Amino acid sequence: LGASACAEDGMIKFxxxxxxPPFEYISANGVLGEYDGIDMAIAAKIGELTGMDVEMESLEFDSLLIALQNGQIDATIAGMTITDERKEAVNFSTPYYTATQVMIVPEDSDIEKAEDMADKKICVIQGYTGETCVNEMGYKYEAFKKGTEAIMELVNGKCDVVVIDSATAQNYVNDNEGLKIVEDPDAFASEEYAIAVNKDNTELLDTINEAIDTMLEDGTISEIAAQYAEA
Ligand code: GLN
Incomplete structure (x- = not known):
């Protein structure tokens, strides 16, 4: 019993x-039932490559690692950045995507660098690495449950800047008029996304790593990312 029970039965519960978006969102014609996005296509492909059935469960981002630790799920695939703190709780696969935090601001904003946020109203998403970054910079901020909620604050002029991952930021800027992205690579380090697995389940980690290595080498992941990314 425990975390590895399902995986041994030839099923991965993610x-x-x-x-x-564009990593995971709900869609009428998703690649995995109602689930669509880069991560969902990668998960489907892991199923194909390993011959295991893939199931997807929707949880709060904040609850994913707890669910992994108590065996409710076998793995997470959630645009999740590898961090030292998270590494204490779970094992991470080979990274499959590189991202960075960026600032989304109104088109007429005077924010050009991360330090320009000092006297601004900052919005982040609870539990995301963007929250950790802003926290470490020592700025006050408001944390929202969902990216769309933070973007609404920005669109409605109730906040000055949203700090979030690059590809997701591009998605929100494309979908909402009057916003732009400001990058500050000196302030925000690059981040790597990986699949997380329970520390006791090294067999599943090996299986997943083998599939990721194959997909990195044969270009599958680049193809999937290009297919879902918005310019
Ligand atoms: N990459 C960010 C993190 O790991 C956000 C991930 C997400 O919201 N899915 O915290």
């Missing part, structure tokens, strides 16, 4: 939070 947990995700489908509020993070």
């Amino acid at each position: 947990g995700t939070n489908p509020e993070f």
